[in-house]
Amino acid sequence: MGLTSNTALASAVSFALVLFVGTVWLWPRLARRGWRAVSGRVGLLLATQLAIFVSVGLAANQAFGFYATWADLFGQEDGQGVVVDHTAGGGSGGPLQVVETRRVREKGSARPEVGGQIQKVDIVGRTTRIATPAYVYLPPEYFQPQYRTRTFPAAVVLTGYPGTAQALVDKLHYPRTALELAKDGRAQPMILVMMRPTVAPPRDTECVDIPDGPQTESFFAEDLPEAVLAHYRVGTKPGSWGIIGDSTGGYCALKLALHHPEVYAAGAGLSAYYNAPVDPTTGDLFHGNKSLKDRANLFWYLKHMPAPDTSLLVTTSRIGESNYRDTLRFIEQVKAKTPTRISSIVLDSGGHNFNTWRREIPGTLQWISGRLTDR
Incomplete structure (x- = not known):
């Protein structure tokens, strides 16, 4: 999937929504004090935030044309x-x-x-x-x-x-x-x-x-x-x-x-x-x-x-x-x-x-x- 493709943006948004729903759904199960429950809560929050950040970044790049390809984005072109x-x-x-x-x-x-x-x-x-x-x-x-x-x-x-x-x-x-x-x-x-x-x-x-x-x-x-x-x-x-x-x-x-x-x-x-x-x-x-x-x-x-x-x-x-x-x-x-x-x-x-x-x-x-x- 190209960096500026609609497929990449739609996939990122869908993944962020799945993580958001999953976080809400699993949160009661992770409401304990053990290290596993705390690690689960932290992991879900970080993953959801990262997915939202990627979605917003892809949308902004599509709107303003900052980078053309993944290689361009990571300085590898x-x-x-x-x-x-x-x-x-x-x-x-x-x-x-x-x-x-x-x-x-x-x-x-x-x-x-x-x-x-x-x-x-x-x-x-x-x-x-x-x-x-x-x-x-x-x-x-x-x-x-x-x-x-x-x-x-x-x-x-x-x-x-x-x-x-x-x-x-x-x-x-x-x-x-x-x-x-x-x-x-x-x-x-x-x-x-x-x-x-x-x-x-x-x-x-x-x-x-x-x-x-x-x-x-x-x-x-x-x-x-x-x-x-x-x-x-x-x-x-x-x-x-x-x-x-x-x-x-x-x-x-x-x-x-x-x-x-x-x-x-x-x-x-x-x-x-x-x-x-x-x-x-x-x-x-x-x-x-x-x-x-x-x-x-x-x-x-x-x-x-x-x-x-x-x-x-x-x-x-x-x-x-x-x-x-x-x-x-x-x-x-x-x-x-x-x-x-x-x-x-x-x-x-x-x-x-x-x-x-x-x-x-x-x-x-x-x-x-x-x-x-x-x-």
């Missing part, structure tokens, strides 16, 4: 990471491989020219040798004969940490929202490349080029666009690419747009923070390199580096988000830096969670659509 044994061309099949396709809506049309298509892909960085899975949303227009020579704008969409790329599809509904906005004429058809910023799990690399470690920033700034351009009809001129993310992904999106405006014409950070943390999940990101550490601080970067020609969007909530004050400070700092442009979504209330981001995603997709070109 080794199917992805930095590839050290690979040909320069990314292998015989190229740097991007489509491994699975699905429709955008389960009850929608199976024809991609009507409802679009979601492709699960494996991507290998040509220069960084980083390998990671992703989901690519292709709009219906991509498959329609009248658009067969047209290129499309693309937006990279990143999860938080640890996050799962599938949650961007199933929980945050990016493809469905993009499809509906385009049908209503509120956004142009776009290609979405949905993935985790965690490309060397279980380590949280914060989209940093780590000395003697994963070159994560270079992967997102160079290898990823190159791989997507080699496989899909994406615009090649400046202005065709944007990037969106929530939490850790939001920090990455803002940083990549600031550091690489020649690649990303727009970056949106939903509930983002503005400096890379160093904690047990990241390890030593900078290895004592002060310039690298300063560069990862977006406040420092705006103050000391030339203003990049890019557009930024930040989101927060007056009540419920810990980044509220930092976001206001960031907005004021960007406003003083021409030609960098800044926009914001500020909710009255909303926590650091999927429900808040679902409220912000339609406006974010409309915003980024208006700042990208299809050429």
Whole structure:
């Protein structure tokens, strides 16, 4: 049973209910003073509490997409990471491989020219040798004969940490929202490349080029666009690419747009923070390199580096988000830096969670659509 499967959750809940009923049923028999009776009571209570804890944890993981598999949960995932044994061309099949396709809506049309298509892909960085899975949303227009020579704008969409790329599809509904906005004429058809910023799990690399470690920033700034351009009809001129993310992904999106405006014409950070943390999940990101550490601080970067020609969007909530004050400070700092442009979504209330981001995603997709070109 998979970690995110309904079967696993139903089994855990059923087991917890059985233990609860069993505890109530057996409690009179264990109401003695002997060590066996006391041990029985303690054992039943611990088992019931543990079963309830597991059930709540599985339900929370399903709702928020923290971990994708049991191996991911226990830090044993080794199917992805930095590839050290690979040909320069990314292998015989190229740097991007489509491994699975699905429709955008389960009850929608199976024809991609009507409802679009979601492709699960494996991507290998040509220069960084980083390998990671992703989901690519292709709009219906991509498959329609009248658009067969047209290129499309693309937006990279990143999860938080640890996050799962599938949650961007199933929980945050990016493809469905993009499809509906385009049908209503509120956004142009776009290609979405949905993935985790965690490309060397279980380590949280914060989209940093780590000395003697994963070159994560270079992967997102160079290898990823190159791989997507080699496989899909994406615009090649400046202005065709944007990037969106929530939490850790939001920090990455803002940083990549600031550091690489020649690649990303727009970056949106939903509930983002503005400096890379160093904690047990990241390890030593900078290895004592002060310039690298300063560069990862977006406040420092705006103050000391030339203003990049890019557009930024930040989101927060007056009540419920810990980044509220930092976001206001960031907005004021960007406003003083021409030609960098800044926009914001500020909710009255909303926590650091999927429900808040679902409220912000339609406006974010409309915003980024208006700042990208299809050429």
